[in-house]
Amino acid sequence: MYANSSRYVGLLFMTPALLFVAVFVLYPLAHLVYTSMTDASLLGGGEFVGLENYVKAFSDRGFWRSLWFTVSYTLYITPVLMGLGFLAALLTTENTRLKQVTRGAIFLPVVIGLATSSFIWLWLFDQQVGLFNRLLVDFGILDKPLVWFRKADLGQLAVIISVTWKIVGFGMILMVAGIQSIGDDLIEAAMIDGASYWQRVRRIILPLAARSILLATLISAIGSMLAFDQFYIMTGGAPRGQTFTSVYWIYQNSFVYFKLGYGSALSLILMVIIMAGAAVQIALTSRKGSS
Amino acid sequence: MRMLNARRVGAALLATATAAFMTGTVFAQEMTMWVRDGTAANAGKVLVDLWNESRPDNRIELTVIPNLQMVTKLATSIAAGEPPDLISLDLIYMPDFMKADSLVDISDEAAENPNFDKVIDAYKDISSYEGRTYGTGFAPDVSVIAWNKDLFRKAGLDPEKPPRTIYEIHEMAKKIAALGDDTYGFYFAGSCPGCNIFVTSPLMVAGGAKILPRDGEDTALEGEAVKEVLQVYRDMWTEGLVPESAETDNGANFVSGFTNGNVGIAGTGGFVIPLMESDFPDLDYGVALLPGLEEGQVSGFVGGDTIAIPRGSKNEELAREFINWVLTDEAQLEGLAKNGILPVRADLATDNKYFANQPKVQVTAEALKVGYVPWVFHFADMVNSDASPWINMLQRAVFDGEIDEAIEEARERMIEIAGE
Numbered sequence: 001m002y003a004n005s006s007r008y009v010g011l012l013f014m015t016p017a018l019l020f021v022a023v024f025v026l027y028p029l030a031h032l033v034y035t036s037m038t039d040a041s042l043l044g045g046g047e048f049v050g051l052e053n054y055v056k057a058f059s060d061r062g063f064w065r066s067l068w069f070t071v072s073y074t075l076y077i078t079p080v081l082m083g084l085g086f087l088a089a090l091l092t093t094e095n096t097r098l099k100q101v102t103r104g105a106i107f108l109p110v111v112i113g114l115a116t117s118s119f120i121w122l123w124l125f126d127q128q129v130g131l132f133n134r135l136l137v138d139f140g141i142l143d144k145p146l147v148w149f150r151k152a153d154l155g156q157l158a159v160i161i162s163v164t165w166k167i168v169g170f171g172m173i174l175m176v177a178g179i180q181s182i183g184d185d186l187i188e189a190a191m192i193d194g195a196s197y198w199q200r201v202r203r204i205i206l207p208l209a210a211r212s213i214l215l216a217t218l219i220s221a222i223g224s225m226l227a228f229d230q231f232y233i234m235t236g237g238a239p240r241g242q243t244f245t246s247v248y249w250i251y252q253n254s255f256v257y258f259k260l261g262y263g264s265a266l267s268l269i270l271m272v273i274i275m276a277g278a279a280v281q282i283a284l285t286s287r288k289g290s291s
Numbered sequence: 292m293r294m295l296n297a298r299r300v301g302a303a304l305l306a307t308a309t310a311a312f313m314t315g316t317v318f319a320q321e322m323t324m325w326v327r328d329g330t331a332a333n334a335g336k337v338l339v340d341l342w343n344e345s346r347p348d349n350r351i352e353l354t355v356i357p358n359l360q361m362v363t364k365l366a367t368s369i370a371a372g373e374p375p376d377l378i379s380l381d382l383i384y385m386p387d388f389m390k391a392d393s394l395v396d397i398s399d400e401a402a403e404n405p406n407f408d409k410v411i412d413a414y415k416d417i418s419s420y421e422g423r424t425y426g427t428g429f430a431p432d433v434s435v436i437a438w439n440k441d442l443f444r445k446a447g448l449d450p451e452k453p454p455r456t457i458y459e460i461h462e463m464a465k466k467i468a469a470l471g472d473d474t475y476g477f478y479f480a481g482s483c484p485g486c487n488i489f490v491t492s493p494l495m496v497a498g499g500a501k502i503l504p505r506d507g508e509d510t511a512l513e514g515e516a517v518k519e520v521l522q523v524y525r526d527m528w529t530e531g532l533v534p535e536s537a538e539t540d541n542g543a544n545f546v547s548g549f550t551n552g553n554v555g556i557a558g559t560g561g562f563v564i565p566l567m568e569s570d571f572p573d574l575d576y577g578v579a580l581l582p583g584l585e586e587g588q589v590s591g592f593v594g595g596d597t598i599a600i601p602r603g604s605k606n607e608e609l610a611r612e613f614i615n616w617v618l619t620d621e622a623q624l625e626g627l628a629k630n631g632i633l634p635v636r637a638d639l640a641t642d643n644k645y646f647a648n649q650p651k652v653q654v655t656a657e658a659l660k661v662g663y664v665p666w667v668f669h670f671a672d673m674v675n676s677d678a679s680p681w682i683n684m685l686q687r688a689v690f691d692g693e694i695d696e697a698i699e700e701a702r703e704r705m706i707e708i709a710g711e
Contacts, residue, residue, distance in 0.1 A: 042366040043391035062678065127536050149539045236541045238482045240686050241678030255363045257672045258387065 036264035043258055053265035062241065063266055066249035067273070069152075073245065074224035077160050081220050082213065084164065085171030090201065092172070093179045103176065107169035114166065118233035121162035125149070125234075152242035155235040159243075163230055167223075171216040178212025179205055218281045225274050246270050322351045322606045322613070324377040327361040330562040330632070331379045331596040334430035338617060338626045349609055351377070362671070365601065369393050374601035376610045379429050382417045382597045383670045389420035390668060395600035398424045400611055406618035409636045413593035413664040426599030427614060428635030430627075433561050433658040434490045434592045436460075436582070440575040442467050442474065442555045453579035455586045457494055457523045460556055464532040467555030476532035478549055478557040479524070481689065483542035484682035488674050489592045490558025490581065491685065494520045496663055497583030497590035503665045503673060507710020512684070512702045516584055521688040521697070528689050538690055541677075550574065560594065561655035565631045578651045580658050591662030633659065672708045680704035 036053055040046030057063055092103040109117060124132040125148040133145035148158040182205060190200050206213075228247040235243040237252075244252070250270065254263025326335035332355045339353045354375070356364055362384055368374040380388065388394050401407040401424040407415070414428030440450035446466040454460040464476025480486040492502050498516025527533050540548065549557040550571050558581060567574060580589035598617060600610045616622055623634040628645040633656060640656040667673065674681040684701035688694040 041391060042363070042370070043387060043393050044370055045391065147536055147539050236482065237677035238539060238541060240683050244678060252676055252678065256676050257669070258366065 032264050032268060035261055036268050038261040039259075040261040040264075041258045042255060042260045046261055049261070053262045054269070056262065057265055057269055060266075062244070063246070063249055063269075065242075066244040067246045067270070069156075069243065070225055070227065070245045070247075073156060073160070073227060074221055076156070077163060077224050078217060078221050080160065080164055081168055081171050082217055084168050085216065086175055086213065088168065088172040089175035089179055090205070093176050103169075103172070106172055109166045110169045110173075112166065114163075114229045115233060117166045118162060118230045121158070121165075122234050124162075125158050149235050149238055152239060155238070155243050159230050159234055162234065163227075167220070171220060174212050174216040174219075175209060178209035181212075182208045214281070214284065218278060221281065222274060222278060225270075225277070320349050320606060320609055322349065322376040322609055323354065324351050324379070325354050325356050325361070325365065325375045326379040327358045327381060327596070328355050329358060330432050330560075331381075331430040333630070334596070334627060334632050335379055337630045337632070338622055341622065341626045342613065342616065351613065366393070369601050369603055372603050374603045376600065376604040376606040377598060377613060378601050379596040379598050380426070382414065382428075382593075382595060382664060383675075385417045385426060385597055385599070386420065386666055386668050387670070388599070389418075389425045393602050394425040395602060395604065395607060395610075396423050396425060397427075397600065397611060397614065400424075400615055401427070404615050404618065406615075406636065409638050410618065411593070411635060411637045411640065411659050413659070413662060414597055414635060417664050417666055418597050418599070426597040427618065428595070429598035429617065430596040431561075431593070431633045431635050431640075431659055432595035433633075433655055433662050434493055434558055434581060434594070435561060435578045435655055435658050436490075436556065436580070437549055437559045437563065437576050437578050438463075438556045439467075439549070439552065439554065440577060441552075442470065445470055446555070450575075451577070453577060454556060454582060456582050456584060456588075457498070457520055458584075459582070461523050461527055461532075464527055464556055465530065468530075468532045474553050474555070475534050476555045477527050478533060478554040479537060480540035480542050480545045480548065481538040481686060482540055482677075482682070483545060484677065484679050484685075485675050486542050486545045486558075487685055488681060489560065489594060491520065491524070493581040493590040493592050493662070494558075494583060497581060497588040498585075499583070499588070503667045503670075504706050504709040505667055507706055509706070509709060510702075511705040511709070512698050517698055518694055519584055521685070521694050524685075524689045525692055525694065529692075538686075549576075561633060561652070561658070564649075564651050564655065568631075578654050580654065580661065589658075589661055591658035593659060593662040593664040667709065669708050669711065673705050680708070 035046070037048060037050055038046035039049050039052075088103075088106050092099040092106070121132075124130050127133060127145045127147045130145065133142070133148075136142040137145060146154070149155040186204055186208075187200060190204055195203065226247055227245045228251065231237070231243055231245050231248055232251075237244045237248060246266075247270070250263050250266045253259045253266060324335065324339065326332050335353050335355070339351045343350045358381075361381065365374065365378060365380070365388075385394075407424070407427055410428045411431065414431070415424075418424055418426040418428075436453060438453050443450040443463075446463075446469065448463055448466060454463050460477060466476070467474060468476040479491060488502075495502060495514065495516045498514065498519065500512070500514030500516040501510060502512060502517075504511040534548070534554070536544070537548070546559065546563060546566070548554055549559055549563075550567065552571075552574055559578075561578075564578070567576065581591055582589060598614055600607060600614070604610055618636060620639070623636050623639050624643055624645070627634050628639065628643045631645075631652075633652065634640050634643065637660065640659060641653050646652045646656070671679075673679055676682075680701035683704075684697045687697035687700070691697075
């Protein structure tokens, strides 16, 4: 009797959270699944077409090209963000005034909107008035200002530079928290044993901060797989649609070509791919953690 | 007793005030209207101000929407049952919205009001679907070719003679670019699909080409002018007559490419004329109809906005009244022409006191009469999107030099899209 009532009380406590998930996650997801099986247009209507949109997606060169571009972007930017973030964390972990200010300065761009920072960098990269080009020419790195968005790889590099400036502070903060949670006694013991700085980093800090690093990697990788704003603003998909990310392609189909049903199917495919990637990462995290 | 009287007087006052307030609420009927930024927003502001001045009880609240967001916002607002009462819509989207039954049928107004018939043909055509009328012209615009007279003089060209064929564009561009010192012969925004359907496609159409298919059985990109125009563009690109930055211009420098003063010839729109007067009064330039392959061949892309009533409008009757009023002499002349905006009625476009001494505006009015607008579904997919077959063709042909392959690929894709 007591056990039963206690179970109901537990359920009662969970109800708000369950309701929240049902209304804001499950219902929209169910609706998305249904829409993906219709030929719904943004302008209205929509007949049930079964799995037709999914079949179409498999032969949609634009989607697979955008997916590959997104994966390559993620593979390039994630190590850059994590590497620089970890270095910045190492340099600013101690709570001295100077390091706190440095940490704050590196973190500052994180609080700027991604669209805002993308616009700033769009103009910094401009061939005619861009400061970035001017500096590269003045330092003798370039002979003349570069048209950054003429080629897909250059456009991608420009976006990676801008996003690194914007995001690197976020990974740094997570890693600083991880590093600061390592006990001083461990570090001191290693120093007494004669471990050099890099030995301490490699043998103590990296393994013990691994959870924070993997968490930052997971967040960063998912964020990169969902990249949209920065490419929408800086490259506009140019040249010739070669810098469309998956989300950008979904946006094009849903809101520019009005194919809401098809866009929904693409969204679900992307969701499954990201979930699979995240599951692998989480599995790796758990294994590292347990070992 | 005094207390009672005071209460009664108070109650009476309250009732009177309430009645007055209610009366105002009942009779004042306000409308909402969305207009996209740019020329249409200017037209919207002057017309709505004029309307509001004389109709304080039926005021219109105008909202300017960023161009790129307009179609999405409108479509979602209609789907949600909360659209504005009136919409000024990029005319090219009319077929899609009419087919989707998203606009109110105003055929009765069109039949009863003789002013509907006086509207420039392109706007009448694009507002009709299966014999019914769903809108009319609102804020006209049209493409023309502009040339820099100062650079023409310096290059030894006659500053009063615009290019009359695409081959003359090429020859003149060579002479202007030869001036050196960061001077270029020609400009086009190489990554802007909308800009190029506006200023490049008329060069092809003037030369007899057909650009877009109406359905999956129709033809696309037919006629030698398609290849000829792309070849001239390609030659001008490889010869360095066009600034390098044109390749990545997604439209941001569509206007400034010419107004900077270092470009000899560029396609542009009628909207640039008031802009030049206010912001670049010292730039000596001319405008003419966009040419074709031979002398005498001319065309233009009729753009701008139509006005329509979205399905679900809460003030449909009043919205119909506004559309009728927009076509009156008062609105066309004292609203649009007086403020330097082209009237949409053909009979008033050139023949009005405000444009009598403005030869450039007269040219654009002429272009409106000879210009074309493609009546097709899926325009965004075929032309306006960043990965459309139209812009892919232009870029592959001009920047990679694969002209025949580019045309063939775009043709196949356009017909495929039209068949969806």
